[in-house]
Amino acid sequence: MSTGMRKVSDVLKHRSTLVLLSVPILLGAVGVHFFASSLVVSLYTYFCVNLILVLALQMFMGNSGILNLTHVGWVGIGAYVSSILSVPPAVKSMGVPNMYPALVELSLPIVPAIFIGGVVAAAIAAIIAWPLMRLSNAVGVITLFATLIVMHVVMTQWDNVTNGPRTFFGVPFFTTLWIALAGALVTLAAAHYFRESSLGLRLRASRDDRFAAYAMGVNVVQTRYFTFVLSAFVAGIGGGLWAHYITSFSPKAFYIVEIFMLLTMLVIGGAGSVSGAVAGTAIVTVLREVLRQVENTLSLSDMFNRDVYGLTELSMAVLMVIILIWRPGGVVGGREVAWPLLRARRRASEVASADVASDE
Amino acid sequence: MLKVIDLHASYGAITALRGVSLEVRQGELVALLGVNGAGKSTALKSISGVLRPIQGSIRLLDEEIANKKPEVILRKGISLVPEGREIFTGLTVEENLRLGAYTSYERTRYQNDLEEVFTLFPILKERFRQAGGLLSGGEQQQLAIARALMSHPKLLMLDEPSLGLSPTLVDQIFELIHSLRERGITILLVEQNAERALEIVDRVYLLKTGSLEFSGTPEELKSKLDIATVYFGGASDAEREVSL
Numbered sequence: 001m002s003t004g005m006r007k008v009s010d011v012l013k014h015r016s017t018l019v020l021l022s023v024p025i026l027l028g029a030v031g032v033h034f035f036a037s038s039l040v041v042s043l044y045t046y047f048c049v050n051l052i053l054v055l056a057l058q059m060f061m062g063n064s065g066i067l068n069l070t071h072v073g074w075v076g077i078g079a080y081v082s083s084i085l086s087v088p089p090a091v092k093s094m095g096v097p098n099m100y101p102a103l104v105e106l107s108l109p110i111v112p113a114i115f116i117g118g119v120v121a122a123a124i125a126a127i128i129a130w131p132l133m134r135l136s137n138a139v140g141v142i143t144l145f146a147t148l149i150v151m152h153v154v155m156t157q158w159d160n161v162t163n164g165p166r167t168f169f170g171v172p173f174f175t176t177l178w179i180a181l182a183g184a185l186v187t188l189a190a191a192h193y194f195r196e197s198s199l200g201l202r203l204r205a206s207r208d209d210r211f212a213a214y215a216m217g218v219n220v221v222q223t224r225y226f227t228f229v230l231s232a233f234v235a236g237i238g239g240g241l242w243a244h245y246i247t248s249f250s251p252k253a254f255y256i257v258e259i260f261m262l263l264t265m266l267v268i269g270g271a272g273s274v275s276g277a278v279a280g281t282a283i284v285t286v287l288r289e290v291l292r293q294v295e296n297t298l299s300l301s302d303m304f305n306r307d308v309y310g311l312t313e314l315s316m317a318v319l320m321v322i323i324l325i326w327r328p329g330g331v332v333g334g335r336e337v338a339w340p341l342l343r344a345r346r347r348a349s350e351v352a353s354a355d356v357a358s359d360e
Numbered sequence: 361m362l363k364v365i366d367l368h369a370s371y372g373a374i375t376a377l378r379g380v381s382l383e384v385r386q387g388e389l390v391a392l393l394g395v396n397g398a399g400k401s402t403a404l405k406s407i408s409g410v411l412r413p414i415q416g417s418i419r420l421l422d423e424e425i426a427n428k429k430p431e432v433i434l435r436k437g438i439s440l441v442p443e444g445r446e447i448f449t450g451l452t453v454e455e456n457l458r459l460g461a462y463t464s465y466e467r468t469r470y471q472n473d474l475e476e477v478f479t480l481f482p483i484l485k486e487r488f489r490q491a492g493g494l495l496s497g498g499e500q501q502q503l504a505i506a507r508a509l510m511s512h513p514k515l516l517m518l519d520e521p522s523l524g525l526s527p528t529l530v531d532q533i534f535e536l537i538h539s540l541r542e543r544g545i546t547i548l549l550v551e552q553n554a555e556r557a558l559e560i561v562d563r564v565y566l567l568k569t570g571s572l573e574f575s576g577t578p579e580e581l582k583s584k585l586d587i588a589t590v591y592f593g594g595a596s597d598a599e600r601e602v603s604l
Contacts, residue, residue: 198462205448205459212446215410216507217434217463272450334450 017336048180052238055191058277060231065207073151074121074232076254078239082117091170096163114240121236133224155251169248270330367416376402389541394567400550408440409433437514449493460510498529
């Protein structure tokens with residue numbers, strides 16, 4: 001193959017992943033807008049918002065290999081900050097009676113409010129992550145888990161800011177289908193280019209073999225740190241968009257059940273690639289909705305003489321276990337989809353079988 | 361080019377190097393030999409900054425680099441191919457090579473470097489898009505060396521490049537090291553396979569339990585010492601035959 005041809009195929013390869021992922025998402029939104037009920041439009045919007053959150057999680061977790069349980073915490077900070085900044089003072093003084101007067105007065109348009117939410121999440125992440133990024137393996141996961149608990153306690157107790165464990169309501173609706181779609185596509189491109197960037201490559205090298213990466217001159221701690229802050233920024237923005245979609249929420253939304261849902265999406269699709277994040281979010285969003293319908297129907301039908309709530313979470317957990325056993329790399333398997341679809345798939349299966357061979 | 365003076369290093373309580381001094385001059389291929397545990401790898405790790413020496417001076421082109429971070433030392437021009445071919449098995453060949461070039465990444469230069477790597481290692485061109493883990497042992501070793509070359513090192517350090525390879529591949533690797541030297545690359549080589557190493561190197565340092573036992577040309581080493589006595593803990597030929 002000549003140099004010229006390789007350059008062409010290079011470009012095709014890198015762009016094709018993005019095209020193969022974003023075009024279906026775009027077409028889906030257009031289709032939903034013209035042909036589907038408002039319920040489906042709402043579901044698709046929710047899918048796009050979730051996609052932003054899962055892609056932000058993939059940026060750090062997928063490339064570094066570190067299970068990031070604090071992720072929902074950054075989503076929460078983004079949600080609270082942008083809500084506090086954008087809810088009209090009159091609504092705030094009623095909805096959050098104990099709020100600091102200075103915060104009540106604040107009133108910004110929604111777009112800068114969401115952006116500031118991202119900045120605040122990133123700034124707090126920048127302080128907290130510095131010591132944490134030195135830790136790996138079990139110690140790293142446990143400290144991140146402890147950090148999530150701290151964040152949750154602050155959110156439930158600081159009622160001068162968050163209204164405590166009670167619902168924060170009155171958030172203006174802003175995140176329409178098109179805004180969520182735009183956010184998802186921008187995040188998709190960002191996550192894709194990040195993975196291929198020098199920083200992303202170094203981070204993936206450190207996931208592969210931390211010590212070899214170190215010997216190659218990769219500053220593992222610094223690489224993780226920058227990515228963590230970047231991921232928190234995107235999560236904060238995503239949290240703002242989420243808040244302006246849901247319009248009322250409580251700290252419960254940023255805790256174990258929610259991080260488990262985001263993790264399920266990422267792990268089922270395959271944490272190692274952006275394609276995996278997209279596939280997993282799509283699969284889990286659809287499945288969850290279907291299961292919820294089944295759950296409601298069964299509960300109403302009195303078939304079991306009792307409610308069957310919890311079926312959705314139970315099925316998701318079982319699905320996650322099955323996927324982890326059957327395909328530890330997720331449905332997509334850690335590689336990106338690329339234009340000659342078949343070749344990409346073959347290569348992925350080769351890698352998978354080689355992994356199995358080396359394990360044995 | 362590289363001057364190591366009175367280097368001491370340890371792993372916790374275990375002392376691995378006790379005052380080692382050595383020098384590698386521009387364009388030279390120098391071997392660091394010794395049995396297991398003599399401190400060869402420790403010396404390379406200390407020079408590359410992965411391990412912090414306790415005492416001593418390491419100078420690259422008259423600049424002190426002891427106790428600097430690995431990435432700083434890499435940027436200054438010392439590249440290490442670690443023992444056991446630590447390539448990134450989950451990344452493609454292309455990504456491995458790009459990682460080697462990242463300290464001085466520049467697109468056109470990267471493309472030129474790739475072409476040069478492909479002439480030295482044609483197999484890597486064929487395997488360009490495959491995961492590193494799919495390569496055979498010899499191919500992985502070639503990739504590890506190619507990756508180190510991508511950063512245009514002033515000094516290339518190879519830690520046991522022939523380890524675990526079949527005899528034919530060992531031949532290939534030594535030919536390759538020889539050809540790299542012919543291209544003017546300065547190399548510090550650590551090897552267990554002393555006899556093969558002695559065929560291609562300019563000078564030799566021999567380490568024994570953390571101290572320098574000998575330094576000189578391969579010919580001097582051969583005339584002064586029986587290699588076997590070094591490697592078999594001082595047994596003479598006769599004794600060795602008995603024990604075998």
